[in-house]
Amino acid sequence: MASNSAWNCYFKDQALMDEINKDVTRTFPDLHFYSGKSGTNTIHYEGLRHALFIFAKLNPGIRYVQGMNEIIAPLYYVFATSESAECVENAEADTFFCFTNLMSEIRDHFIKTLDTSDLGVTHTIFKLDGLLKRLDPQLWQNLHAKQIHPQFYGFRWITLLMSQEFTLPDTLRLWDSFFSDSHRFHFLLFFCCAMILHAKEKLLVGSFGDNIYLLQHYAAQVDVDPTFLLAKAAELQKAVPPGLLDSSELVETPTDRVELDLKETDADIRRIARQNSKNTKYVQK
Numbered sequence: 168m169a170s171n172s173a174w175n176c177y178f179k180d181q182a183l184m185d186e187i188n189k190d191v192t193r194t195f196p197d198l199h200f201y202s203g204k205s206g207t208n209t210i211h212y213e214g215l216r217h218a219l220f221i222f223a224k225l226n227p228g229i230r231y232v233q234g235m236n237e238i239i240a241p242l243y244y245v246f247a248t249s250e251s252a253e254c255v256e257n258a259e260a261d262t263f264f265c266f267t268n269l270m271s272e273i274r275d276h277f278i279k280t281l282d283t284s285d286l287g288v289t290h291t292i293f294k295l296d297g298l299l300k301r302l303d304p305q306l307w308q309n310l311h312a313k314q315i316h317p318q319f320y321g322f323r324w325i326t327l328l329m330s331q332e333f334t335l336p337d338t339l340r341l342w343d344s345f346f347s348d349s350h351r352f353h354f355l356l357f358f359c360c361a362m363i364l365h366a367k368e369k370l371l372v373g374s375f376g377d378n379i380y381l382l383q384h385y386a387a388q389v390d391v392d393p394t395f396l397l398a399k400a401a402e403l404q405k406a407v408p409p410g411l412l413d414s415s416e417l418v419e420t421p422t423d424r425v426e427l428d429l430k431e432t433d434a435d436i437r438r439i440a441r442q443n444s445k446n447t448k449y450v451q452k
Contacts, residue, residue, distance in 0.1 A: 171174065172298055180220075180224075183220065183224075183230070184216065184220055186231060187219045187223070187231050187236070188216055189219055190233055190235075190236040191212050191215045191216050191219070191236050192212060193236075194212075194215065194236045194237065194240045194347070195240055195335060198335055198427065200244060200247075200248070201240065201244075211243065212248060214243055214247070214258060214259040214262065215236060215239055215240060215260060218243070218259060218262055218263040218266060219231055219235060219236065219239060219264075220446040221263060222235075222266065222267060222270070222410055226270075226274075229270075229274055229277060229278060230279075232277040234277070234326055234327055235270075235277065236331065237327045237330045237331055238269065238270070238327065238328065239262060239266045239267065239272075239329060240330070240335075241335060241338055241342065242262045242265050242312070243258060243259070243262040244271070244335060244339075246258035246261045246262055252334055253285060265406055270354070271391075272351055273326075273328075275287060275288075276288040276291065276325065276326045285406060288322060288325060288326055289318075290418060291356075292317050292318055292321045292322060292325060292443075293317070293417070293418045294356060294412060294417050294418055295317055295321050295325070295356050295359050296321075296352055296417075297316040297361070297416070297417030297418055298357070298407075298411075298412070298417055299317075299359055299360050299363060301407065301411075301417065302360055302364065302403060302406070302407075303364055303367070305371075306363065306364065306367050306370060306371065307414055309370065310370065310373050310378070312380065313374070313375045314375065315375060315378050315379065315382075319379055319382070320382035320383055321359060322364075322368055323383075324355075324359050325355065325356075325359070328341075328342065328345060328352075328355065329341050329345075329355075329358070331385050332384070332385050332386055337393045340393060340394065340397075341358070341393055341397070344358075344397050344400075345358075350412070350413075352405055353404075353412045354400060354401075354404060356412065357400040357401075357403045357404045358396060358397065360394055360400070360403055361396045361397075361399040361400040361403060362385060362389075363382075364399070364403075365389065365391055365395075365396060365399065366381060366382075366385075366388075366389050369381060369388075370382075382391065385425070
């Protein structure tokens, strides 16, 4: 069968839709707006599927990557729950427009071939690591001594803009601040540091397993109002020289840095936990 035949294109499209649908049906499972069994809820998931499929078809260089469903879902929710009947009626189209514009700014974090470039997510994670080292060398040293690499928690925080770390209402409040950042998501890195610093006491005494669990289940493990973290992040941002995140000063290549496959972080966590700690919470025996 020719690669450009109608049947081959059909099967490729079907495989793409199946991949999207698998993730969409797991989006915000605790939110009745999406996970309920009524016809209306089905329509909401359908809107996400349509928008993600069209985006993938129009952007073959990126296509669909797992996690995009977590980015588009809050946008659709805002339009579909608007008090304006016109917004509700056009929720799918407006969501697609906003999602496409948002992805134009964060798409490099979803392109695997850019992971190790200056544009990729690894470079951004190293910026986060360097920023934490500057803000609190003691905590930074403690985490690195325990081999708690920033990839283990920062990858999801950064690529999904905190959408999996907090409830949807809290996520929308955070996005108001992230999107208003004139430097486009520099504030996100300060917010990440605010989260880590707020949990400093627990992290300093915690084991590898305890700390990984805390950082990967932050909202459930740390009792804090996200608006407090926003205020803390704003303070941290004022404490560093303007333009610091645009420079190469924060991105170092220390001898103890371990290059990890971002797609295999769970395997790396289990390996390090078995080697370096008596972890009973995260590692399955």
